[in-house]
Amino acid sequence: ETGVTQTPRHLVMGMTNKKSLKCEQHLGHNAMYWYKQSAKKPLELMFVYNFKEQTENNSVPSRFSPECPNSSHLFLHLHTLQPEDSALYLCASSHLAGGNNEQFFGPGTRLTVL
């Protein structure tokens, strides 16, 4: 399925590296999301963009910096991460922001911080 794609699928980085995660949706949606999924924990919402505008930042540390240049693309820039940031990072999109809109998820980027 190619509705929501994410690259890279796997990433290993050191604490001093800078990297970016990319998400692209081909569904014509207007809202995009970043989630973090750690082992044994629920999905945690990180950021919400609606029509390219950030509408929610769920108290995410500044070492995570999102960017949404248009409604189809979403980036997550990573800088000086910590080992506890290792997790699966999932991108999602929906027609509009708002919980009653079905969210479609990408396959995720599995991040390991050494």
Next chain:
Amino acid sequence: RKEVEQDPGPFNVPEGATVAFNCTYSNSASQSFFWYRQDCRKEPKLLMSVYSSGNEDGRFTAQLNRASQYISLLIRDSKLSDSATYLCVVNFDRGSTLGRLYFGRGTQLTVWP
């Protein structure tokens, strides 16, 4: 207190069994309710929405009890392909803030032959 609580399981059942999952949510103002399914090392996908009157989709039946803030999912005639983690998901709006989804930790199901 967690927004959404689920029994993490695991539930191990034979093919053909009926299995039920329960979920409770803390915010009485919650408005929309869903079950998502997540296969091992895959992304979550919407299984079904949950409506106040209860709803059925083939072998799957979802029920909502707003008074008790309780949601359930019943799977009849389990198949091997039903093996997955089932995520209970709840939404509520907060004033001018657009609604956001709250996910439970998920309940793991394994169906064996």
